Amino acid sequence: MNAEEILNLPSMPAASPSYPRGPYRFIDREFMIVSYETDRDLLREAVPEPLEPNPEGQVMYEWIRMPDSSGFGDYTESGIVIPCTFQGEPVNYTAQMFLDDEPPISAGREIWGFPKKYAEPKLEVCSDTLTGTLHYAGQLVAMGTMGYKWQRAPGGVEAQAKGMAKTSCNLKIIPDVNGDAKICQLVAYNLTEIEVKGVWLSPARLQLIPHVNAPVADLPIKRVLGGKHFISNLTLPHGRVLFDYLKDA
């Protein structure tokens, strides 16, 4: 294998790259998002400067079922997203993500800095209840429930598609071979080619269990605001650097 072939590889290992080059297309990507209010001081602590957390103390706990994802396959994800602002612009900061498939873990971390770990999330309809669970290292750490297609969301699929075009951002940290930071950036991306097939609201409940390596409960629930369920097709493109800690901080 020569230098040109090596530089054309999308990822490690050379023998069978974990992930191809993007963008990545997702079909029938199903979300359940339970929004809740948490402690504002803890939220400030969980959000890296120069991002500013939303003043209402709102957190979104998500489950995402991805049955058909180009390059990545069939998997499920669960985690925490915090609405923030960057220099006044609204952005969604992804704080924690847990999933059951290695290529999107590696691609997520290495390309965009999605803070992904391996775990066992599930999103399924259990009789009348849309149910999300997350097991980490054998233990249940999160359970969310909402009514099944209880009420169509006001604004419908158009409003939801517009909302999903909002900028998202991650803290990307890649160490150098000596352990020092080689890449330390806030990166941003915007989903494209979004088609929403349905969006529903309902009351919801959420249980988060303290766990050191899956610390979803570190932002405790003061009050559950509600649940949202939607199904979509979308494209995840490459991103851009918003802030470089090694150059700008």
Next chain:
Amino acid sequence: MKKSDVKALASMPLQSPTFPRGPYKFFKRQYLVIRYTTDPALIRAALPEPLEPVGDTVAVQWLDLPDGEGLGAYSATAQVIPCSFKGEPCNFISQMYVDNTPPLAGGREIWGYPMKFGKAVLKVNADTLTGTLHYATQCVATGTMVYKHDAFRKDYAAEKERLARTQITLKLIPDIDGTPAIAQLVAINFEDVVVHGAWTGRARLEMVPSVNCPLADLPVRDIVGGLHMVTDMTLPYGKVVHDYLA
């Protein structure tokens, strides 16, 4: 979190870094190494230049890692291709499969260990030291070796030399636009190696072709033999020996 604290994080995520800073010490790290000969043309194709092939023997190894500081308890399977870099004998780690995020993410992000998620098991089944690897629910490799047939050997010089050999990985990390940000050959040398025991003996290896876990792409011609070891060691940081972007 303040910017200065962000810069000091060992890894993502901010709220629970996946791996701490190294070095990483391992206790009772157990190996089953099965060496075999394969097609030299396939070895050449699998080795990144400027690494040069040495002979036609490669190895598949199973590791049981019950106590890795900062990393926990897990198992791994790896394919290793002996080679040379500027005349120095090295081992190129071409594929690696683990069942635990900290070594998977830390391995890729720090050194470029070519890790994917696979379910490796190394255990003694009755009279047989047995390694299996499942990838995406399918069994893709089975290695078997006789159990401690040469039980009274005390000289582990050959094993220590083997473990001291420089490992080379190909570290590839894309930039945010998908183009390469890091493309390096990284050299790693274990430190503080202790060999608690080492045994050689007959072995067999079966590999099943699988596109995302292509161990069988270096097919078995002849089995050279099996090596079973129990060791302690420290995995330190690495050094860049070749930069494809420089």
